[in-house]
Amino acid sequence: MTTQNTPRLPAPRFDRFHRYDELVALLRAYAEASPQLVQLRSIGKSHEGRDIWLVALTNRATGDDADKPAFWADGNIHAAELTASTAVLYFLHQLVTGYGSDREITQLLDTRAVYLVPRLNPDGAELALAERPRHIRSSTRPYPFDEDPVDGLTAEDMDGDGRVLFMRVRDPHGTYKKYAADPRLMVPREPGEFGGEYYRLMPEGRLENYDGLTVQVNRDKEGLDLNRNFPGSWRQEHEQLGAGPYPTSEPEVRAMVDFIVKHPNIGAGVSFHTHSGVILRPMGTEPDDAMAPEDLWMYQRLSKLGEQLTGYPAVSVFHDFKYHPKEVITGTQDWVYEHLGAFFWVVEIWSPNKEAGITDYKWIDWYRDHPVEDDLKLLKWSDEQCGGQAHVDWYAFEHPQLGPVELGGWDKMNFWRNPPPALREREAARFPKWLTTLALSLPKLELLAARAEPLGEQHGVMHWRITVDVGNAGYLPAYVSRRALAREQARGLVFELDLPAGATLVTGKPRVTGPHLEGHAPKSSLQAFLPTREITADRARAEWIVRAPAGGAVNVTAKADRAGVLRVTIGLDH
Template identity: 70%
Template sequence: MNATRLPDVRFDQFLRHAELGALLHAYAEARPELVTVRSIGRSHEGRDIWVVVLTNAATGADTDKPGFWLDGNIHAAELTASTACLYYLHELLGKYGTDAQVTQLLDTRAVYIAPRLNPDGAELALLPRPRHIRASTRLYPFEEEPVDGLTTEDVDGDGRILTMRVPDPHGSWKQCAADPRLMVAREPGEFGGDYYRLYPEGFIRNHDGLTVTVNKDREGLDLNRNFPSGWRPEHQQAGAGPYPASEPEVRAMVDFILAHPNIGAAISYHTHSGVILRPMGTCSDDDMIPDDLRCYKRFSELGTRSTGYPAASIWHEFKYHPKETISGTQDWVYEHLGALFWTVELWAPNREAGIEGYKWIDWYREHPVEDDLKLLKWSDEQCGGQAHVDWKPFVHPQLGAVEIGGWDRMNFWRNPPPHLREREAARFPGWMTQIALSLPKLELLRSEVRALGPDTWRIRMAVANSGYLPAYVTKRALERKIVRGVMFEIELPSGSAEVSLLGGKERMEGPQLEGHGNKSSLLALQPSRDVTADRAVAEWILRAPRGTRLALSASAARAGMVRTEITLD
């Protein structure tokens, strides 16, 4: 393969696990100076969990640079999340060397991409006869098969899981007067019409001819509820697993990020709703650290400007139930580690159909029939009539004569139709690059040697944070005691009796370094008193013969490391 030619990839297709692994390794083969691929663990079924490390190796190791993490597909059938990760990978490699921002990014920062955190669940969704679950494929909380009830699956073998409708005078649904293909809710107090009972497509075990209970997926472990911070047992948060980070997929991510304290910001891609979600999930904005809240709002607004997606608070605007809280990745990365974190819910069929002002989860609870008609029109005109499938007769082994059709939730709701997948992914590279380039970046200002006598020297090392964000990134990190001030170190020749420190220590902790982000307006009542709070200086006094060479270094976990050598002369 030509070392400068990137692999051909189609973003309108979802990749099976083997194809995904081959593609990632092909990128590494094409640009080995910029890409390495690591398996950070194995899934419940033994599949590799891949992470792509992107940085210019010639300018230093990834762990010596500020790091930005993005992941996707922690939920099994949310396959477009993988597409967004792969698109950014392709974009960075394709533009390195020609685009100034991308080149600066990979020269000075590290990007970690985990395109598919739940490979087992994704494989299940991509089978010719698929199952669309949210979770890991581990059977949880019980392993036994249900003894009765309806299990959702593809009964007619067309590769889709739709809806079955059966005429029933007691049914809750009826055909829409404006378009009989559409099923709409029966009105309160309504009688005398033709009504239907709707079932998810699936088979029924031990059917008694009258009652049907829809079974939960046997795979009930939601990996996004298995993270350590805010973890709650099953009776408080369904799908959280037996204990925090019990699952190999979550443990792999947790271990990797803890082993890479240089990671200062992260994004997790999901589907669907078309919204950028920011913390917290477990408390209101009033309970957040004000400085962090302002920072989140600032970068979220930049995301809206760049992508067209609105930004929202998880606590205030994105709850599955008004009385319940959602904890997961966002709480662990921000609340526990103090790194910036967003969840992006890709794709909004509502918006695509011209529905304005919808409120994400609330819209699914209740919305006007006019919205459904707009979506049906969108299906007909933009999706070849496939987002809403026409009803077709089918002889069901338990229910008898039914019709199968309705909304194709997997291929047009959970994920965009093929022709729109790349467009959705293409919204986000600019915003991600802007976040990553805003991370703190430690730089060497100068190192100085001054003779105080024939064998006595004063050495000074000055560094600065050239990034927008402070070296600690968030006040939450300071509160959680996750980060230290800049650490200075002088390496003395080993075993030399002629070299000794008279002042300073071999390793010293300096201050926290602020960034160049504006803290207030020029019209503020009080000017900033810390106009050089982005700088720090270390000083040593030592006795050593002329000509001695010494190594100096400074590091801040989220701002990287700088090294230099001096000669006493």
């Protein structure tokens, strides 16, 4: 029965984005209301000194999180991609409220751990949520130079309405014109076209030292892209914009990398971004045929499950999601999978295209070229579903440098990068089932038998055969991926024997490295039609003979980095 002094579970609103202090208070409320399931930890500090909070979830009565196989999810590494934070927070809420009533969630938190970082980049998010926001890519640290622009246009909210829209300026040499069927829509001039009313389009923003003729849009003073700062396939600035001076140079990335490296129990994870409405799988730098086939088959299988449970298509980054066909992009998943061999996905939440009824589009390619009919569908969606706020009707504004202009166009922050408020919870609700299934697929070490068999006395001291049998109860193998084996990121099962005082080891070693345990996933190969030679490759046994008096006990630990830790005490009794 709930008493007046018992903390209540929070009831967060998922239709609005939380400022940093409010988000931290919410996470603390979960920890206070469910201390048996939730622990709150700071994994580091941001550039501006804010704690980067991680929520560790597991049933502490069944073991410490570090002793269990673990799943990772993070969000909001990019400043304005705030729905990513909402998705992680929604998953947290589902886990805490579902424990004890939902069979899968209860099994998950009883047997495994979940690590959640709702906001990896708190500084950038605060800037995006400011009363007069700026929408930078990532961190607020000035890079590569700590210099304010002395000329050019810097995008920002000029009229104080909390939005950064577009400006259209009439110019006979402009690139765009009003679309005849709907003059709100700006479309490119045709080749050879002349004699019409034309405009230049540019971001809403202020101009420094305007010469009355030329306008150049400045890059953000804060030029980092934290998702390019990970060690996996890191490249310098001339090859990968925003990469930083060296891998993990930025405290936000270093905090994540340090935590994951120090927690080898993490076998899989997801990083949430916006937008496109798609699930991205590795690899980022190489085609599918360069992957270990077993890893590719498993990725395809688990990604297909993601498609079925979320409604989002799952595609390869290398083959289907390049910003430029001649370039590759790398980030979190390339480091986690390519370096560590843990399975990892990036989810790009939200597709305004699909919302408007545009079904035949291909993510990045759509921005390069698409029919005007798609724009009309989007305008219709804005008018009918968004109260005309997704595409803002152009209105007059007296710009301090340009003079009379019009502001309007697409509100990218609130309707493109992120869903409108009424749809945010719906998008976040797509993922918990898939995330839970992924986490439940992780390897899980289980004790099958532990016994001490008396062998009789020799020289007046009893001898015992100590036997411990363990198995992997998980879907995935204990090493998770062939990539992990190739990169030597997973070692075989390790048994350790701890003897009581007065006991000695007769045969065996106090530490034994055993095999890599397979999981119960079917083998994705034509060999599946043939009898397998490894019927019980998910099991292993350790055996010792010890000399010890009766009445004592030996302790045995069995551990596999990604499958968890088992500890058993075996009494030495006749």
